[in-house]
Amino acid sequence: MAIERYNPREAETKWRNAWAEADVFRLSNDDTRPKYYVLEMFPYPSGRIHMGHVRNYTMGDVVARYKRARGFAVLHPMGWDAFGLPAENAAIKSKVHPAKWTYENIATMRAQLKTMGLSIDWSREVATCAPDYYRHQQKMFTDFFKAGLVERKKSKVNWDPVDMTVLANEQVIDGRGWRSGALVEQRELSQWFFKITDFADDLLTALDRLDRWPDKVRLMQRNWIGKSEGLKLRWVLDGAPAGFDELEIYTTRPDTLFGASFMAIAPDHPLAANLAANNPALAEFVAECKRMGTSAETIETAEKKGFDTGVFAVHPLDPSWKVPVWVANFVLMEYGTGAIFGCPSGDQRDIDFARKYGLPVVPVVLPADEPARAAGLAAIEAGTAFDGDGVMVNSRFLDGMSTDAAFDAVVARLEAQMLAGRPQAARQTNFRLRDWGISRQRYWGCPIPIIHCEDCGPVPVPAADLPVRLPDDATFDKPGNPLDHHPTWKHVPCPACGKPARRETDTMDTFVDSSWYFARFTDPFNEAEPTTRAVVDRWLPVDQYIGGIEHAILHLLYSRFYARAMKATGHLGLDEPFAGLFTQGMVLHETYRSAAGDWVSPAEVEVFTDNGQRHARHRQTGETIGIGSVEKMSKSLKNTVDPDEIIATWGADTARWFMLSDSPPERDVAWTEDGADAAHRFVQRVWRLTQEAAEIIPPAGTALPPVWSDAAIAVRKAAHKALAAVEDDIEKLAFNRAVARVYELTNALHKALGDAAGDASLKSALREGFEFLAIAIAPMMPHLAEACWESLGHRDMIVNTPWPQTDSSLVIDDTITLPVQINGKKRADVTVARAADVAEVQAAVLALDAVVKALEGKTPKKIIVVPQRIVNVVA
């Protein structure tokens, strides 16, 4: 009897409808089973989903469906990171309102995501641009404000004078606005800040406890927070203008103070500005420094440059010793005090600088042990600083001390030394982390709920007046902030005194929106409050968060801060929102280029093999197309494939299966036609074999045979081992290995199917085997799994079927075959009882022909038996 090919379009629609009808993915907050919260980073509604989304959401769905089958109450929601600049750009360009643009994109993308067959509780869907979402964000802003976690202060911004708007760093290209092309100005604006620095130390130390986060991400956050322990130290100036009696510097190496040979201040240090006023050459130098770019590349390649001010600083440990004060291009005003002392022997920048300008280089720290000491000294003479720990030299009372001891000794002395009525120095912990500026001069964002009153100052909008809604009738045809232009919106009475006042027209950074959505998902039904304490505390933290590495720092750090701020204001009860984090790799594709050099999209290209060589031609024109390297999918390289087309052609299960196969999930994966084809062939194979099996196996629920044949036992072992391995692999997110285990099981079942005639117990074993196969693929290819499950005679859906318990007596063999090495090379195998002790294994090994032959009657020097692993005979 011919078996019909599996039709993914029909079957996938059928099962998705069945799940929707039964509402199987709706989660009740009253569910008392153990909880599991799976979350993938929610998408920006850019218009259409891309293959990166397919990979991300497939991985999350595997975990969600698997945990569901294991009996957990799984929270697996979806929403939209819906505020942001692209919507506003679309408004300017296409005259479409940002809200319309955004909601249309959401509708498209929601429909696309639904075709993937994700086990999402759509009743919890949120969009951050919806007033019923951002009203709670505004409430929390006012709570943070009252708790002292919000601050208004001046900060430098990139200002586009044509568009009259603030630009993000990445929107400044070669010093010009990306859209207007105008030269960008640095402007000081009053901005709202969240005081993330209040939590700097806690955000740092808590990283140690996030043991289910990638080390790489934790390291990046650690570096970003950038804690350093040092000393603030004031030097008396000699020859400086009035008002500049002292120069305060910050150093992490007070131990190297006797190696000081110059002071260096930032080009925008007040002292530099003051001196430049009467010194055209210095003014020119300062201007030159400011022209220099700030990218890592320019900075790394920039030469160390300085300008001698003629001012001197008096050494704090020797009043007779004066060091020159320079302005240097490598000192940053934003960090520490904008001034340093230069110790050339201990810092590469300082030694470069000193050698360029002929300043002294005095070694003050050298390695303790002799060969290293001489090498260190030679290196310093050759221009390489020694910045390691060691022993003090040329440092008077510090000589012979360790670096640490010298640090403490200098600090102790300078803390006790008074200058102008205060200790001359004080220990200080510095952080690189700055407060989080959230003000954006844009329309399409969450309005900052503040009203500015001449008498009362900034007043938070009362809770009863929330949300502060965006006006629908904003216009986008002139530069600047549409909220500011709006004729009426900003004019309101002061909530405190009733006098005419005006609204804050800045909106919040969209990172605020995404810093708490995971908490909102726990109870998006609560209209009164952002969260419901009993609910949010039950479901958080997110057990498994999955997303791209590009959010390693900002989004994840802001969310960690936000959880702390929400805790401080009573909105939830924990510090760390994400217990487990996984960062998945990107999706790549081969690139294609026409003879004219234009990029050609994969959809237009036909790849064929001729004489073992891969070639490509244009599907329509037949033109020869060059095959290029495999690159990250991008519009500019045109090497994207459209998930809609993939799903229409092959079905969602094929796309999902491909995304999980082969490449480890944290690594990049290249989408290939061959791979998709192979994944689809496997879909058909599982279906076909299941149909074949269904014709011969006993009906569902038939009693198990009292005795199993050897072939039946072999099938049962294969099935139980495969399922146990899949469990283990999914728990570890090793989806590629789970896929391999499924292939192995399928191969075993296929082989056994041919031998089943006349062996009733084998047929029973095959029922179990094919059921296990369906169970094993269910998290990965859920539609196919349902179809197979139905074919196997089940009336309940597999989505409601608990994951079976594997039988450990079938998973663990009672005899094992160990490889036998002679002198480290494998020469034989030995099969022994699993429980065999070392002596028994040795005896069995010594009886092997290969061993007897190799030993030639001699006694082996040693026999190493590694239980359950290997035997090595040393002759």
Place this chain on the structure above:
RNA sequence: GCGGGCGUGGUGGAAUUGGUAGACACGACAGACUUAGGAUCUGUUGGCGCUAGCCGUGGGGGUUCAAGUCCCUCCGCCCGCACCA
């Protein structure tokens, strides 16, 4: 420059974390079935011998009974970044 990661067949990748290198898949080759197949099935597929043998995880060296895995060194690629005092 600093920090992190990686290097395994023609390709993507496995390898129980010091214990049989190449699981599984792609591709390729040969054959079967077929009107046909880009379907399906059966084989083969790291290299050299092609016989019971030797070599082989970027190169070189080391530790060990045993190294893809640990150490040293060199080469190559990728990612991140902050001239952070």
